[in-house]
Amino acid sequence: MTALGDFMAEQNSSKPSPIGPTSKPVDAVKALAAAEAAAAEKRALSWTHTARFLTTASQLDQLPATELPEVAFVGRSNAGKSTAINTLTQQKRLAFASKTPGRTQHINLFELGPKLAANALFADLPGYGYAAVARGAKLRWQKVMADYLAVRRSLIGVVLMVDSRLGFTDLDQQLLSFVAPRIGNGAVKLLVLLTKSDKLNRAEATAALASAQAVLGELVTDEADVGIALFSALKKQGVGDAASVIHGWALPVAAADAPSSGAALAAEPAP
Numbered sequence: 310m311t312a313l314g315d316f317m318a319e320q321n322s323s324k325p326s327p328i329g330p331t332s333k334p335v336d337a338v339k340a341l342a343a344a345e346a347a348a349a350e351k352r353a354l355s356w357t358h359t360a361r362f363l364t365t366a367s368q369l370d371q372l373p374a375t376e377l378p379e380v381a382f383v384g385r386s387n388a389g390k391s392t393a394i395n396t397l398t399q400q401k402r403l404a405f406a407s408k409t410p411g412r413t414q415h416i417n418l419f420e421l422g423p424k425l426a427a428n429a430l431f432a433d434l435p436g437y438g439y440a441a442v443a444r445g446a447k448l449r450w451q452k453v454m455a456d457y458l459a460v461r462r463s464l465i466g467v468v469l470m471v472d473s474r475l476g477f478t479d480l481d482q483q484l485l486s487f488v489a490p491r492i493g494n495g496a497v498k499l500l501v502l503l504t505k506s507d508k509l510n511r512a513e514a515t516a517a518l519a520s521a522q523a524v525l526g527e528l529v530t531d532e533a534d535v536g537i538a539l540f541s542a543l544k545k546q547g548v549g550d551a552a553s554v555i556h557g558w559a560l561p562v563a564a565a566d567a568p569s570s571g572a573a574l575a576a577e578p579a580p
Contacts, residue, residue, distance in 0.1 A: 350549035353556035358399040379430040379463040388435035389504035396542040398532030429559035458488035466498040473503035495532030502540035
């Protein structure tokens, strides 16, 4: 079952919490699981912090061929993509946000892991949807991004930033259509981060999650790995969880010793 499916199943469960004599063992198990998840999160954040610039490309054929697992970050202009990357990597200016949205029109690659033995790549794709960008440039970049998502051989996961206040736009759904076949067959994993969630109250956050779940439900198959989480760079909500999920994608063997911290689940907003 996908992470999205796991969450929905949990929400539908009506099993009561254990009480009485079994409560202490259950509490101990929960405490151990929480400690292991915290340790896994710390390892993941240490790993994301190693990110450093590798190269930039304006065309798909300019990207280096690689056997390293590659995770792409995508999102509309002003959805908070650059801020999310910088927050996940705990670096102030790893990803640059142009003062004029829509002006950044390159794919930037960053490598992670030991300096002499990188073990993964992050790809920062151009923001899309800014009205002031010339139509010709929009069409050219739409083609580059469509081709990248459809055929980039090393791509193992996509992190899509969606402004939690706006939800999925037509352009967001169009972008998902480019990679939907690979998500459906499990070749590429998907994590949607509902950014700027600190600007929502609890009811609005719950509604944003429900709306996003409805959209992503169309991508769910037995093979798909689809997740969603509220994310706030300002409040650091969802940062460690997202890092843990991405770390698990790129280095599944290293992450296998620790349980999932639940980042890919559509966790309920904090009270």
